Amino acid sequence: MSKALLQRQRVWAQIGFFALFTLTPIFDLFRYDLVANHAWFLTRPWHLGIDGLLAGTGSATEAAINILLFMFVPILGLLGLIILVAWKWGRLYCGWLCPHFSVVETINRLMLFATGKHSVWDKKQTPPWEPDGSPAPRDKRYWFAVVPAALAFAFVWAVVGLTYLMPPMQVYSGLLTGSLLRGEIIFLLAATTVLTLEFLFARHLFCRYACAIGLFQSFAWIANKKAMVVGFERERLTDCADCLNGNGSACDAVCPMRLKPRNVKRWMFACTQCAQCVSACATVNRDNPQGQLLRWVSNDEAKRNEARFSALSQTDEDAGARR
Structure with a gap:
């Protein structure tokens, strides 16, 4: 396999997973609904099995077993699968699927064009050449793309994150009609602000030191x-x-x-x-x-x-x- 083809396949894998990340809550493939007060998994309601205990008709032992089976076993099973893959092949999830890392690479590229550096924290500029020997663009006007891109990605992430917690159609309808709930507006403003700053100034630091999934894989x-x-x-x-x-x-x-x-x-x-x-x-x-x-x-x-x-x-x- 040529190296160019390898990178094209990786880009398509990232695009596909970003689409899955965005569409998952819309089709109730996986999310937690704060309105319905239960999770959804593969279009079906996913309860922890403690309704009986809350209603006073079940036992604490039965509730504990259900929590173990319906929450801890699936979470630990997924984490175990990720660790098993990482044990053999490294952080493939990060480099090939993670929707955050695809944002990191996109903003890296734009910032490289604007400053000659992948990050504002880099001490030196990279050589002004692509690996194939062609000149690499260097133009400060690309800052007019860097900041809007970070803001746009942050807003998209904030909206998608909100749909994992609130009914997706309610969120998207509220955006289109300007009828978002007060709590939804606060969430979107706060998340967009934090994520914009993270994408601009701390995206590599997050991947290295703050992402639990990444650290477990490493x-x-x-x-x-x-x-x-x-x-x-x-x-x-x-x-x-x-x-x-x-x-x-x-x-x-x-x-x-x-x-x-x-x-x-x-x-x-x-x-x-x-x-x-x-x-x-x-x-x-x-x-x-x-x-x-x-x-x-x-x-x-x-x-x-x-x-x-x-x-x-x-x-x-x-x-x-x-x-």
Whole structure:
């Protein structure tokens, strides 16, 4: 599979999951209805089984068992599935499906055009070249796209979030007719404001340190030495230090999480397995007889790669200390 095709497939997966994220409450596939005071799952009401206890006709033991079966078992089962996938393949959910990460990448791209940096917190600009050697746009007028995009995504997220709690048709009808309830207006204003600030200033920090789903995946991935990881031929380091027309490395320039893809695994804790670094490396080295230096590896190859990488890194550190 070509690297361009891989990235196109990832983009379509993100678009599809964003659509699912938006449509799920509309079709009652999953949401909690504050008006009806119960959840919906696959178009059917989903109760915790404590109605009898609340009505005074059921026992506490029966209610506890129902809560365990209808709430904790499904939640733990879903979390277990996510962790199992992450154990073997890393944060695939983040890089390929997560609707927040697709926003991160979109705003990254626009901010890169406006400032030469993926984030306002980056200390240095990225090289003004795409991995294929073409010039990368740099124009401050793109700020007129960055801020509206962050605001628009924040509003969409706020509206969709509200439909997970209130009847979706009531929310969308209220938006169209200007008849939203006072509580709904307050929710939308507060959520849109917070999310706009997060998308503009803290989207990477949220993914790294605040997203529980992301952290659980990272811990599972780090614990498995044979998990899929971006492997690097460190012996060819001199071939890639300045692969972007002598202006730095393509893999560093494209990473949406602002990581150093050629680093040891423990420093790639927040890697989302988006493979942008792998695709960029393949593009830069498309005419290199030895091929690309970065590629996905797994199982014993991943374990050997990490051991070799760690040993070479330690050698470099020792040499630096002696100097």
